[in-house]
Amino acid sequence: xxxxxxxxxxxxxxxxxxxxxxxxxxxxxxxxxxxxxxxxxxxxxxxxxxxxxxxxxxxxxxxxxxxxxxxxxxxxxxxxxxxxxxxxxxxxxxxxxxxxxxxxxxxxxxxxxxxxxxxxxxxxxxxxxxxxxxxxxxxxxxxxxxxxxxxxxxxxxxxxxxxxxxxxxxxxxxxxxxxxxxxxxxxxxxxxxxxxxxxxxxxxxxxxxxxxxxxxxxxxxxxxxxxxxxxxxxxxxxxxxxxxxxxxxxxxxxxxxxxxxxxxxxxxxxxxxxxxxxxxxxxxxxxxxxxxxxxxxxxxxxxxx
Numbered sequence: 001x002x003x004x005x006x007x008x009x010x011x012x013x014x015x016x017x018x019x020x021x022x023x024x025x026x027x028x029x030x031x032x033x034x035x036x037x038x039x040x041x042x043x044x045x046x047x048x049x050x051x052x053x054x055x056x057x058x059x060x061x062x063x064x065x066x067x068x069x070x071x072x073x074x075x076x077x078x079x080x081x082x083x084x085x086x087x088x089x090x091x092x093x094x095x096x097x098x099x100x101x102x103x104x105x106x107x108x109x110x111x112x113x114x115x116x117x118x119x120x121x122x123x124x125x126x127x128x129x130x131x132x133x134x135x136x137x138x139x140x141x142x143x144x145x146x147x148x149x150x151x152x153x154x155x156x157x158x159x160x161x162x163x164x165x166x167x168x169x170x171x172x173x174x175x176x177x178x179x180x181x182x183x184x185x186x187x188x189x190x191x192x193x194x195x196x197x198x199x200x201x202x203x204x205x206x207x208x209x210x211x212x213x214x215x216x217x218x219x220x221x222x223x224x225x226x227x228x229x230x231x232x233x234x235x236x237x238x239x240x241x242x243x244x245x246x247x248x249x250x251x252x253x254x255x256x257x258x259x260x261x262x263x264x265x266x267x268x269x270x271x272x273x274x275x276x277x278x279x280x281x282x283x284x285x286x287x288x289x290x291x292x293x294x295x296x297x298x299x300x301x302x303x304x305x
Contacts, residue, residue, distance in 0.1 A: 008120060009108060012146030015183065019119060020083070020152040028156025028202040035074055035084040040067050041127060042103040043092030057092045057099055060106065067110040075115045082154050084118055088125025088209030090145065095130050095137040104144055124148045124163050125209035132169040138176060149180050151187055158191055158201035164210035167230050188241040
């Protein structure tokens with residue numbers, strides 16, 4: 001491993017994140033913003049065009065160029081975002097398939113251009129772990145990108161990164177699912193408790209690749225959401241944490257952020273969007289659900305109040 005690489009890509013260790021720990025970031029310091037990106041998925045664009053989205057993926061120059069453009073735009077933002085999170089499907093090649101190592105290598109090369117003051121937070125997706133992850137595929141991911149689930153703090157806000165594939169299908173690794181469940185319960189308990197010296201987090205942000213639901217909590221099971229039984233279990237646990245996520249709003253203390261669901265503070269968001277529009281010279285102005293130029297490369301800007 002090259003010198004300095006661990007600082008960029010492997011900061012999530014021992015279920016926390018170096019530089020964004022509770023000791024360093026427990027106190028609320030006022031509003032801030034961060035970048036949420038999703039599905040850089042190097043190798044998908046050609047495969048999708050050729051109708052072979054399950055295989056293919058032997059070219060990814062387009063995805064690399066778009067990633068570099070996104071990094072360049074993020075680097076020009078003032079003030080700086082507190083962090084940038086990539087919510088899964090970092091590459092298209094599944095574990096133990098051709099092109100996997102090359103795609104990961106080229107994605108890291110593109111992301112290395114990110115300003116060092118902007119921490120990179122990685123979330124695992126199904127293409128990173130497999131649709132039914134195994135201990136081996138989880139270990140491979142952790143070697144490349146850091147822990148598959150962990151917590152970190154930013155300015156008084158507690159952030160949880162979850163491995164949503166363990167919710168979706170843990171048949172090949174039930175012990176890993178159980179470990180995340182126990183850890184998550186402890187984190188939610190911490191979020192709902194307070195003392196004179198340790199107040200509750202100002203907000204709780206939850207990052208995962210697969211959303212709880214797309215449009216409403218009672219919708220039918222789909223490839224793009226979590227199963228209803230699993231979904232309800234998580235919703236009940238969030239409720240017991242003393243508050244409940246209201247997707248797409250900023251008036252709840254818990255916000256769930258994944259590939260599809262975002263929250264905004266309009267004034268700062270518009271300011272950033274103006275900058276991004278100018279950077280990319282897009283013929284169509286960007287909005288709060290901007291994807292450029294395909295849904296495989298979504299760049300979202302979110303702020304907390």
